Amino acid sequence: MPSCPNCNYKLVLLPKRKYKCAKCSKLFLQKSTEDKDFQNWNKNQRRLDEHNLNLENNLSKSLKPKLTEEDKKKYRLEYYSKNKEKFKKYTKNYFNKNKEKSRIRCKKYYETNKDKIIANKKSYYKKAKDKINATKKLYKLNNLERFKMLARIRMWRNKQKEITLQFIENSFSEPLNQQLWKVLPTKLLAELLNN
Numbered sequence: 001m002p003s004c005p006n007c008n009y010k011l012v013l014l015p016k017r018k019y020k021c022a023k024c025s026k027l028f029l030q031k032s033t034e035d036k037d038f039q040n041w042n043k044n045q046r047r048l049d050e051h052n053l054n055l056e057n058n059l060s061k062s063l064k065p066k067l068t069e070e071d072k073k074k075y076r077l078e079y080y081s082k083n084k085e086k087f088k089k090y091t092k093n094y095f096n097k098n099k100e101k102s103r104i105r106c107k108k109y110y111e112t113n114k115d116k117i118i119a120n121k122k123s124y125y126k127k128a129k130d131k132i133n134a135t136k137k138l139y140k141l142n143n144l145e146r147f148k149m150l151a152r153i154r155m156w157r158n159k160q161k162e163i164t165l166q167f168i169e170n171s172f173s174e175p176l177n178q179q180l181w182k183v184l185p186t187k188l189l190a191e192l193l194n195n
């Protein structure tokens with residue numbers, strides 16, 4: 001039942017679509033009184049909801065434990081691993097669009113954090129040593145033929161180098177002439193001696 005806008009006392013509904021206040025005897029139209037009453041109720045309800053929401057927020061804020069740095073790090077890592085592909089794509093796109101800028105920034109970052117980066121790498125390798133060695137071993141096993149061939153090539157290169165050096169020594173012991181440079185192209189000589 002609505003209450004009197006004048007004195008706030010409870011109104012009584014009369015047969016002719018009118019409300020009457022039992023205290024101040026004023027009459028009010030039923031429709032407008034009920035509309036106003038509903039509006040007031042609605043307004044109060046909204047205020048109440050807002051109040052409850054605030055209360056809830058404050059309560060949950062005070063109940064929620066504060067995140068430690070460790071928690072935040074964990075959360076970030078989790079978020080990163082969940083969105084890895086997205087991050088990778090974004091980073092790649094950014095890098096491609098800002099190649100020169102990125103290169104300079106990477107270099108600068110490395111220069112200022114050199115010690116930290118080297119220490120991190122070292123500690124990573126120390127921690128992952130067994131894993132890395134196992135991977136290397138497996139790779140070697142899977143590519144045994146290739147490694148054997150590479151070893152053979154290396155051996156033959158060394159032999160060739162020896163022969164060349166011998167050849168040069170012998171030529172220098174003879175009266176110096178241009179014969180050596182005629183026999184061996186300079187480029188090949190340099191390549192052989194560099195190996």
Ligand SMILES: [Zn+2]
Pocket residue numbers: 004005006007008009021022023024025026
């Ligand atoms: Zn009244």
